[in-house]
Amino acid sequence: SNPDFETLLQFKKSSDPFNQTLVSWSNSSSSDPCSWVGITCNNERTRITQLVLENQNLTGSIQALTQLTDLRKLSLKNNNLSIPIGFSFSSWRNMKLLYLSRNQFSGKFPSGVSKLHRLHRIDLSYNQFTGEIPLAELIQLPNLLTVRLEMNSFTGSLTGIESLGFTSLIEFNVSRNNLEGQIPEIFSSFQDSSFVGNKNLCGKPLLNDCGGGSQSGGLNDPIPVLVPPRPKKVKKLSKKSLILITVSYVFLTVLMGFVGFLLCTKKFSKNGNQSNGKKSNEKKKMKSSGFEGKEEEGKMVLFNGCLDLSVDDLLKSSAELLGKGSFGTTYKVMMNNGVLVVVKRIRERKKKEIDGFLEEIGGLRHKNLSSLRGYYSSREELLLVYDYFSNGSLYSLLHGNRGLGRTPLDWVTRLRFASGVAEGLAFLHVANECRLSHGNLTSANVVIDRESNACVADAALCHIFVAPANVANNGYKAPELMHNAHNYRKLSQKCDVYSFGVVLLEILTGKMALHEGETSLAKWVQCVRREEWASEVFDFEIPRDKQTEDEMVCVLQIALLCVAQVPNDRPKMSVVCKMIEDVKTKGRISATFVRTADSPPSQLSDVALPTQNTSF
Numbered sequence: 045s046n047p048d049f050e051t052l053l054q055f056k057k058s059s060d061p062f063n064q065t066l067v068s069w070s071n072s073s074s075s076d077p078c079s080w081v082g083i084t085c086n087n088e089r090t091r092i093t094q095l096v097l098e099n100q101n102l103t104g105s106i107q108a109l110t111q112l113t114d115l116r117k118l119s120l121k122n123n124n125l126s127i128p129i130g131f132s133f134s135s136w137r138n139m140k141l142l143y144l145s146r147n148q149f150s151g152k153f154p155s156g157v158s159k160l161h162r163l164h165r166i167d168l169s170y171n172q173f174t175g176e177i178p179l180a181e182l183i184q185l186p187n188l189l190t191v192r193l194e195m196n197s198f199t200g201s202l203t204g205i206e207s208l209g210f211t212s213l214i215e216f217n218v219s220r221n222n223l224e225g226q227i228p229e230i231f232s233s234f235q236d237s238s239f240v241g242n243k244n245l246c247g248k249p250l251l252n253d254c255g256g257g258s259q260s261g262g263l264n265d266p267i268p269v270l271v272p273p274r275p276k277k278v279k280k281l282s283k284k285s286l287i288l289i290t291v292s293y294v295f296l297t298v299l300m301g302f303v304g305f306l307l308c309t310k311k312f313s314k315n316g317n318q319s320n321g322k323k324s325n326e327k328k329k330m331k332s333s334g335f336e337g338k339e340e341e342g343k344m345v346l347f348n349g350c351l352d353l354s355v356d357d358l359l360k361s362s363a364e365l366l367g368k369g370s371f372g373t374t375y376k377v378m379m380n381n382g383v384l385v386v387v388k389r390i391r392e393r394k395k396k397e398i399d400g401f402l403e404e405i406g407g408l409r410h411k412n413l414s415s416l417r418g419y420y421s422s423r424e425e426l427l428l429v430y431d432y433f434s435n436g437s438l439y440s441l442l443h444g445n446r447g448l449g450r451t452p453l454d455w456v457t458r459l460r461f462a463s464g465v466a467e468g469l470a471f472l473h474v475a476n477e478c479r480l481s482h483g484n485l486t487s488a489n490v491v492i493d494r495e496s497n498a499c500v501a502d503a504a505l506c507h508i509f510v511a512p513a514n515v516a517n518n519g520y521k522a523p524e525l526m527h528n529a530h531n532y533r534k535l536s537q538k539c540d541v542y543s544f545g546v547v548l549l550e551i552l553t554g555k556m557a558l559h560e561g562e563t564s565l566a567k568w569v570q571c572v573r574r575e576e577w578a579s580e581v582f583d584f585e586i587p588r589d590k591q592t593e594d595e596m597v598c599v600l601q602i603a604l605l606c607v608a609q610v611p612n613d614r615p616k617m618s619v620v621c622k623m624i625e626d627v628k629t630k631g632r633i634s635a636t637f638v639r640t641a642d643s644p645p646s647q648l649s650d651v652a653l654p655t656q657n658t659s660f
């Protein structure tokens with residue numbers, strides 16, 4: 045029998061007293077609630093998992109429905125329903141989609157929302173709610189995508205929130221309430237339509253300033269200069285020396301441009317533009333212009349691929365901060381000729397002699413690897429130059445891009461990215477006599493080019509640069525590296541395979557590798573039972589059919605092989621590539637790959653059928 049049966053009849057009594065809409069909801073003992081209108085049951089037909097009753101003119105209280113504790117989806121949009129004082133959401137612990145817009149709900153925001161750990165979307169818009177929005181509770185929900193609270197009478201401010209917690213919020217609307225105060229910085233990337241119609245709300249993205257100084261971090265901030273002039277004594281120069289300096293400067297620039305042009309044409313005529321190996325690397329030794337007349341010895345090295353870049357260009361261009369990573373700070377730089385490059389300013393070098401190694405990395409060319417185009421090195425500065433990828437990183441495509449109008453990545457695109465990263469990493473692993481590993485593969489280190497190829501960035505930098513100790517547990521590090529942040533002796537290609545497995549899991553689940561204070565994504569997925577994969581693990585945002593789901597299951601199996609605890613149980617990247625290729629072309633993994641993987645043949649099924657079940 046279905047324990048939810050009585051609850052539904054109780055709800056019908058108050059919401060449809062004249063039996064006008066819920067006619068199929070009959071209380072005869074032979075009636076099966078799973079066949080009633082608006083109801084979906086679980087596979088065993090023992091509990092109600094979805095209740096959808098939209099635009100039905102239903103009235104009365106929804107209190108009875110709190111007993112439907114297995115509900116995943118509740119949609120009661122556009123009725124005349126109400127809630128009693130003190131109503132709580134807390135019993136709906138399995139709820140993923142909660143749509144209660146356009147009803148007669150009033151009083152405070154119901155308590156207990158922080159208990160709804162699985163919640164993806166909540167829509168309470170167009171009601172008469174009052175009091176404060178429990179923002180601090182909402183942003184703790186790890187799976188939250190949508191919060192719609194517009195057209196109510198909520199009061200209070202949005203302040204006191206410094207980060208969006210663990211959420212992956214992409215839609216947020218509190219417009220047309222009675223909110224006040226400054227909109228926190230974290231919401232500034234949402235559209236103004238999310239906030240309009242609150243008389244006393246101010247700050248970005250709204251146009252009204254809060255007064256008392258400008259906010260920082262917005263679009264109109266000045267772009268920092270990459271190497272700011274050091275404030276030292278500035279001698280006044282005579283007119284004569286000024287002319288002399290200008291003439292020599294112009295002469296030098298023309299000369300450098302000419303040399304650059306000669307080198308490029310020579311290279312193209314000899315090698316084409318895709319040759320590999322360090323022999324074809326071209327080295328230019330130049331003097332940096334230096335600042336305030338101080339002549340500082342610096343060296344510019346450009347690798348094959350004709351990048352028209354001068355020291356001057358590099359040091360004087362305006363630079364926009366992209367982020368601070370493990371090895372240093374990354375900038376987007378617009379060169380004089382309008383070409384955009386990425387410059388990584390290295391914080392600390394591990395070895396003094398880096399030229400040989402950088403030449404090795406600079407010689408690597410693959411369509412799924414972000415190539416090191418050149419570097420500038422002086423006593424104080426080491427700048428690495430890469431192509432700029434305008435489509436951003438895999439991380440930003442999966443987790444970022446907050447705001448309305450985002451199109452979630454479909455499965456074909458995700459599979460293409462997965463395959464690209466695998467190919468790039470596999471190439472790195474066999475290049476240079478198999479001596480290289482990436483050492484820091486994350487979804488932020490996967491950038492997307494204009495043809496939608498996923499390219500692995502920052503390859504092999506771990507070999508020569510020092511990463512700070514606190515990046516030890518970022519969710520991507522293999523277990524053998526975990527207990528000692530500087531355990532570089534254990535750093536191997538197998539560690540990259542583990543990190544790649546985590547990237548695959550991110551692609552499949554849409555979740556981040558690590559939520560602060562929570563189990564890592566890899567650990568969590570390893571604990572979910574196979575029957576629950578489709579409903580629990582896979583990203584809710586991926587539109588799916590049977591074929592897609594089968595492919596996702598295969599990729600999940602590959603990911604689980606990669607995140608095996610013991611390094612030797614993880615397959616080689618070349619094998620991983622073949623398995624992913626199989627999924628792409630045949631929709632399944634050939635048994636041969638399971639056997640050729642350098643793990644026991646039984647591995648695939650062992651990993652695929654874990655027994656425990658925990659919740660994220």
Ligand SMILES: Nc1ncnc2c1ncn2[C@@H]1O[C@H](COP(=O)(O)OP(=O)(O)OP(=O)(O)O)[C@@H](O)[C@H]1O
Nearest residue numbers: 366367368369370374386430431432433437488489
């Ligand atoms: N070639 C590139 N084109 C476009 N964006 C890039 C490129 N390289 C890096 N980025 C982006 O710049 C930001 C900063 O990168 P950086 O490598 O400094 O840090 P990270 O990748 O976030 O961290 P870590 O170095 O610890 O992996 C990231 O968001 C990254 O995706």
